[in-house]
Amino acid sequence: EVQLVESGGGLVQPGGSLRLSCAASGFTFKSYEMNWVRQAPGKGLEWVSYISSGGSTVYFADSVKGRFTISRDNAKNSLYLQMNSLRAEDTAVYFCASGYQLLSHWGRGTLVTVSS
């Protein structure tokens, strides 16, 4: 069974940093592209970032470009999102999701709250 489990969320002050992790199991992680998608409280879904299976290609939404970094460790079956210079509008549940085009499998998400 495919499982994606996010962690690392929490309360952080504006301007602060946070690193999210996503632990994958039940599939050959190194063969799959991965994404981060977020959902602000009571709002819709927003794609945040993508990384290719080998990690050489990455994309970001304009709203996070220059502040967020995506990476992966295929030996550890893990995906990461380094978030710097956080803003109040980054407050959301962050999901990791597998896939290049469609998002086939999703984790349950981790909540990031940016507030003073």
Added chain:
Amino acid sequence: EIVMTQSPATLSVSPGERATLSCRASQSVSSNLAWYQQRPGQAPRLLIYGASTRATDIPGRFSGSGSGTEFTLTISSLQSEDFAVYYCQQYYNWPRTFGQGTKVEIK
């Protein structure tokens, strides 16, 4: 960026009735369109991809149609577990973009 617009925002339907949800793209996305279901407190789940192909284990009452800029998700006979929010997403180009969602609620 391709803007995805869903309508209506909320759809009130009785159990057993048919629900029709719409999604429009600001430019052609060909058939590069997916639908997701999100129940309260849960992660989204892939329902439809390629505009009309059901994902694994998705019941036959869900169907998708359309191409180019106009798409439809139809739920033929609503079951209790189908009351949720539905999102369309284009994967024609980057950035991937979602519609704002349609909430299907019990009438």
